[in-house]
Amino acid sequence: MSSSKKDVLKTRENMSLVKTFGSIKDNFKLKPQQYIIDNWVFKLHYKATVLFFLVASILVTSRQYIGEHIRCISDKGVPEHVMNTYCFFTTTFTVVKALDDKLLDTGNLAHPGVGPYGIDSPEPIIRHAYYQWVPFVLFFQAIMFYITHLMWKKLEGGRLRFLVDSLKWTAFSLEDKEMKVGDNKIPSKSDKEAKIMQIRKLFLDGMYINKYWSVKLMICEILNLLHIVLQFYITDKFLDYRFNDLGSTVWNEGLDSSVDVLDEVFPKITKCTFHKYGPSGSIQFHDAMCIMALNIINDKIYTGLWFWFIFIFICTALGLLWRLLTIVMHARSRGFNRMVFASSCPGRLNPWNVLNVSKHYSYTDWLFLVYLSKNIDPVVFKEIFVGIAEDMEEKRSLKQPLINDSMDLY
Template structure:
């Protein structure tokens, strides 16, 4: 069974990434939920843990393996008339939905168990797709910058040092890399919009996918998933277990075959659904996890909206946010100078630089950007002043020419 996922597992590597390109809520989708659904997929395909998925009994001489194969690939059912919990509790029935069946009366068909592993696996992929999209659209920009300063915090010499095949750059190389990042940031100022837009889009896509998976699972379980968690919590000792109704452990199956005389014979069988022992626990856990993930996702989107509103309006907000991202203290004037010049996309890129770079390195970059913005403002003011002075001189010169010309004529 495990060999089924052997090739797939080669592409799943559990390691700490040096570069963070998303937040905690994003990771809950493509790491925790993705792995949880893969584990559930493996569980429902594991015969060594629960035995055969279905076992059927009949008293009509039909081989059990034939009945079991037929009932598993078609579907089993429970009788609506016997789903009354009071009848079971009063001893009127063996299990919910199991009892005498009259041809034509309403029944509930149970065919979902055939598709559980496929649905769980596809759900796992859908939770990973937004991360895959974002990783490709991000393009490794942060990784390139982080690699430039991998050992920059260890700089202590005017020359490059190699220790255990790892190159520690010199002070000059460090300053040159900082200058390169500052120049690149200024050249792309206000051009980072696609980068930030794709990130926000993928965060929204996570939320949309979660809602879609909730609805899909509910439809898959015959409309029982939305209320599954509350009913499990509310079930008391005097009530029939809701799990025995949604995931029946014993079901009925009807098998038809031709007899010796050519007449059609109907064989009624009882089937023990061992697989539902696992299914019920999986879907109860998924219900609670989806609820937790929904709350976290909603808070994540609200936080994204909050940062969009206050990133250029509150210096206190910026100081606290960057303090969480980097241990270095940034001066209020520098913070105001840089953040007031940045669009949200530029601010977000700086925030992720702060999360990934060493604090001293990021502070040098940030201070340098503040100086660059100050110099740009000073130059703009000087150009404006020069233009105004030139214009004034031209006007004065023209005005002075008139009396001089009149004096010359006289």
């Protein structure tokens, strides 16, 4: 193939890769969501982690940055392309006794893990069969991290969206008539008041919110924590149980040693043996030394993935502790509620209103109000919040005389 044709093919590959990264960028823009039904810890799972895996799966399949995934050096008995293909789709290996930094430093070894190894030798070796599966496993893990998000969207059932859509543009309701700005309709003041009264009535009657809404959210959050543990185990199993302490070993030992843990798990040079029948029918063995260019990317991906798993596990655990704290404090502390709703309600909330809402409603209703405050204008939410508190106080005042009258009968 001429050099001009190679340049054209390489240019096409570069353009294809740029388009692929562009499509990922379009789907993972850091822009405000139209409807917020979860928190930033949840987003670490289905946004940041999924993006990490997708980018990693593309990198390990891009030849223009790392060259051929494998390139083997052998004698002339086997064509180069045949040896490369064979060694990539079968297992290459490294010799355990050749993973010695002292021998490497003294010049007795050319590369870590590459040394003399005879046919049927009892010398212990480490076989490496994972590398052809890396892009598939990474993509599969990306899908798995998105499942809990889809599950929560299904369980949430669009409740928040229903309320948010009904309150859209109500913050701009300043006229007695409905106004149209472009394709958007700004409701009149009477329509705004009617919609707010409808929401107040739904909360007062308890018809719209049920106790299982918060339970479903907490189940998904617990599943996120368990999923991190599962992913850690899957990755450890995939790398032949050498992922468990990969990050801690790299952190403690560093990369200054001639033979480090990355050379053992992701060797850059490996051995491969090709078996072929000779002219007379005898089996011939062709030894090869293979350059594993793919592992230049793999070692960085999985080292970063180890630290990312630890980080996201800690964040998820802290998120569950925060959820437990909100369950305990939402009906007991006015200060806690003022802190939670501080960014959603301009000005200071009346402590009595906070007490009415937080103490006499269930945790699900309280949590639903918190998420409602993240999706609508603060001024509109404060009007709803204060109105719900007034409705609750009025309902209590109506019940109190009935109780006193019943006591007088005795």
